[in-house]
Amino acid sequence: MEFRDIKDVLTFAAFRPEPDNASASWNRRFPNRRSVMINISRGHVNWALLNKKQKVDDIGEADGDFMDIAAAMSDEWLNYAEDGWVGVSVNTRFIITLEHNLSRKVGWEETIRNNPKSILGTKYDRAKRYALHHSQDTSSSLLLACDQSMIQTVEDALRNHNLRAARITCGLFAMTTRLLSEIESDAARKAQDLIIVTWLNNSLFVLRQKNGQWQDVRCRSGLPPQDNNSIAQVLRPFLKTADAGTKFLFLADEPGSEFEQQYLPQLDNFHITNLTDSYHLWNLLARH
Amino acid sequence: MDFIVQDIKTDRPNISGGLPNFYRLIPIGFYAVSLLAIFANLYFYSSLRSHQMDERKWQAEISRAMAEQTGIMEKQGRITEEAHAAERIADWVEGSRPVQPITVTIARSMMANATIAELNMDRNPAMPAHLFVTLKINHAGTEQLESTLDDLLAIDYQTYSAQQVKAENAIDFQATLIWNKATPQ
Numbered sequence: 001m002e003f004r005d006i007k008d009v010l011t012f013a014a015f016r017p018e019p020d021n022a023s024a025s026w027n028r029r030f031p032n033r034r035s036v037m038i039n040i041s042r043g044h045v046n047w048a049l050l051n052k053k054q055k056v057d058d059i060g061e062a063d064g065d066f067m068d069i070a071a072a073m074s075d076e077w078l079n080y081a082e083d084g085w086v087g088v089s090v091n092t093r094f095i096i097t098l099e100h101n102l103s104r105k106v107g108w109e110e111t112i113r114n115n116p117k118s119i120l121g122t123k124y125d126r127a128k129r130y131a132l133h134h135s136q137d138t139s140s141s142l143l144l145a146c147d148q149s150m151i152q153t154v155e156d157a158l159r160n161h162n163l164r165a166a167r168i169t170c171g172l173f174a175m176t177t178r179l180l181s182e183i184e185s186d187a188a189r190k191a192q193d194l195i196i197v198t199w200l201n202n203s204l205f206v207l208r209q210k211n212g213q214w215q216d217v218r219c220r221s222g223l224p225p226q227d228n229n230s231i232a233q234v235l236r237p238f239l240k241t242a243d244a245g246t247k248f249l250f251l252a253d254e255p256g257s258e259f260e261q262q263y264l265p266q267l268d269n270f271h272i273t274n275l276t277d278s279y280h281l282w283n284l285l286a287r288h
Numbered sequence: 289m290d291f292i293v294q295d296i297k298t299d300r301p302n303i304s305g306g307l308p309n310f311y312r313l314i315p316i317g318f319y320a321v322s323l324l325a326i327f328a329n330l331y332f333y334s335s336l337r338s339h340q341m342d343e344r345k346w347q348a349e350i351s352r353a354m355a356e357q358t359g360i361m362e363k364q365g366r367i368t369e370e371a372h373a374a375e376r377i378a379d380w381v382e383g384s385r386p387v388q389p390i391t392v393t394i395a396r397s398m399m400a401n402a403t404i405a406e407l408n409m410d411r412n413p414a415m416p417a418h419l420f421v422t423l424k425i426n427h428a429g430t431e432q433l434e435s436t437l438d439d440l441l442a443i444d445y446q447t448y449s450a451q452q453v454k455a456e457n458a459i460d461f462q463a464t465l466i467w468n469k470a471t472p473q
Contacts, residue, residue, distance in 0.1 A: 009307070010315050017306045022295035024305065090296075113299065131294035146296055155298055168297035181291050288293045 019085045019166040022113065025288050026087060027054050029166065036081040037285050039171050039253075040154060041201040042092040042222040045069045048279065049080050054286040056279045067157050074161030084163045087285055088154055089171030091203050091221060094146040096173055098207075098217040099123070102141045104134055131170070133177035136184045140214040142207075144173040171253065171281050172200040172221075176207070178284055179251050179275065183209070193245050195238050195270075199252040199259045200281060204231065208238050225258040235263075248272040253281035387419065389443055390465065394423065397436040402428035405458070419465040426458045433459055444468040 008014035016031065017024035026035070035054070038047045046061035062069045078084050103119045105111070112132045117124040119132070120143075129151050131144040151168055158165050176198045183189045183196075194209040203221040207214060218234045225231070248270050252260055255276045264272060277283075384391075387409050394407065406424035425432060437447060450463035 009311075010318065012312065012315060015306045015309060015312055018304045020297070020300055021303050021305055022297070022299070023292065025290060025292050088297075113295070129296040131296050133294070144294065144296070151296060151298065165297050167293065167295045169293050169295055174293045177294070178291055285293060288291050 019083070020164070022167065023109065026167070026286055030054070030082075030085070033082045034080055035166070035286075036077045036086040037089065037282055038077075038086055039089040039091055039201060039281065040066045041203070044201060046201065047073070047077070048282040050282065050286050056282050056286075059279075059282070066154065070157045070161055070163075074163060078162055081163070085166040086158065086163050088158075088165050088168045089174070089281065089285065090146055090150060090154065090168060091171055091201050093150040094144060094170050094173070094221060096170075096176070096205055096217065096219040097143050097145070098214055099141045099143045101139045102132065102134070102143070108132065108134075131173060133173075133180065135180075135214055137190075137212055138214065142173070142177060142180070142214075142217065144170050146170060167285075169285070171285070172198055172203045172205050172219075174284055174288070175200060175251055175253070175281060176205050178288065179249065180207075183249075192247055193243070194247055194249055195242060196249045197235075197251070199250070199257060201253065204234055204259070206234055206238050208241065225262050231259075231263065239267075242270060246270060250274045250276065251280070252276045254278065390419070390421075390440065390445060393439045393443055394436055397432075397439040398425070399428065399432050399435065402426070402432050417466055421461075421463055421465050423461045424458065425461070428457075428459055430454070430459070433461055440465065 005014070017029055019029050021029060032052045034052055034057075035050045036047060037050060038045060043065070044061065044063050045066055046059065048056050048060075049058045051057040060073075062073070077086060103111075108119060109132075112119055112130050116128075116130040120130065123143075124130075125145065127148050128145040129148050130146075133142045133144075135141065154168060155165055176196070179196060179198065183194070190212050192209075193211075196205075196207045196209065198205045202223050202225070203219075204223050205219045206217070208216040216237065218237065220230065220234055223230050223234075248267055250260065250264060250272060251274075253276075255274075255278060257276075260274070260276065264274065390409065391407070395404065398404065403426045404423070405426045406422065408420075408422040410420045412418050412420065423436070425436075433452060437450075440447070444467055445465045446468055447463040447465060450461070452462075453460040
């Protein structure tokens with residue numbers, strides 16, 4: 001037993017999950033500790049400095065490759081984050097798909113991380129990392145598949161600058177699944193005919209829910225708001241099936257995003273609820 | 289169940305979920321015992337100070353009592369000495385009881401103007417029945433001496449080896465007195 005172990009017991013640090021424990025929420029891992037959140041998109045990186053109360057202290061963004069931006073910003077991140085732990089949101093080279101009848105055996109949260117083949121079977125691709133979100137009432141599941149090489153690149157880049165990834169997630173997937181969890185716990189919303197649109201830094205996710213069933217899902221990353229054709233290609237199938245009773249739920253990482261300004265006005269004939277609030281992504285990642 | 293953001297990083301082996309909450313009793317106990325020890329130390333320290341103050345007070349009290357005792361002992365010593373002196377006087381008075389009639393007789397035999405300048409009586413340890421008397425009388429003559437000897441004879445004391453020296457207006461007399469009743473008949 002080292003002195004540090006005794007100190008950790010006496011400061012109650014030994015009773016907290018370790019900073020990179022995936023089964024614990026961020027605020028349990030970093031109580032009264034500052035941390036840095038980084039969202040990596042294609043050709044763009046934005047970050048937030050969270051204070052000890054896990055509130056956003058400062059934000060920043062830069063265009064360019066993550067490796068270059070990490071090299072430029074690592075000192076600031078290292079100085080701010082305690083012990084060099086950072087939270088990363090990967091917003092590129094991923095796909096979210098709708099799956100059915102995936103195994104939900106006890107401990108599936110660990111299994112999808114350590115042995116995804118046992119859950120995904122033939123759908124498993126060894127070059128991917130996976131995350132799952134199950135519908136509570138149906139056999140549907142949302143499956144996130146992210147390029148393993150992307151994850152390893154991020155981890156290597158952080159390690160080269162003495163930073164450590166406490167968590168690597170997909171911000172869009174986290175925002176979407178959090179919203180779906182809220183809808184599932186709200187009986188009134190669960191019964192509605194919904195089209196859920198989530199947007200995060202050029203990544204778009206759309207899900208159609210009818211009678212509590214997830215019917216269709218489309219997801220694209222690296223989609224600039226100016227690319228009307230691509231965006232229309234994602235949205236069109238949902239708009240075709242929408243009727244007067246269909247409600248749109250829109251959620252983005254920040255209010256006033258380019259997507260919000262450009263496309264929401266075009267959906268005026270539908271009932272749209274914009275759930276976006278300030279620092280939505282950072283607050284979500286800091287709380288959960 | 290609380291929502292937890294999904295994690296897809298490469299897991300480090302042996303990631304700890306933290307010690308069970310039950311073991312929080314250990315640091316809590318440690319702090320409780322430490323706190324108790326601090327309070328106990330404060331209590332014992334204040335008790336020690338209090339006892340030291342009491343001890344100083346009682347030491348002063350003992351010193352004062354000792355001084356008082358010494359004073360009393362000195363007084364007692366003086367009283368004892370006085371008592372011893374008184375006892376000696378009493379003893380002397382008791383021891384001089386046999387010669388008191390002689391002294392009283394001589395004193396009563398003095399005529400007007402005659403004064404006893406000196407009166408000594410010494411008993412010979414070898415012959416306790418013999419008492420050597422030296423008497424010096426001022427303002428007296430032979431009549432006075434004869435009167436005194438008559439009075440001594442009246443109380444059964446006989447004089448032997450009497451010597452007298454007549455000076456002007458004074459007389460010195462020496463003799464050995466023997467009590468007649470002490471002599472076997």
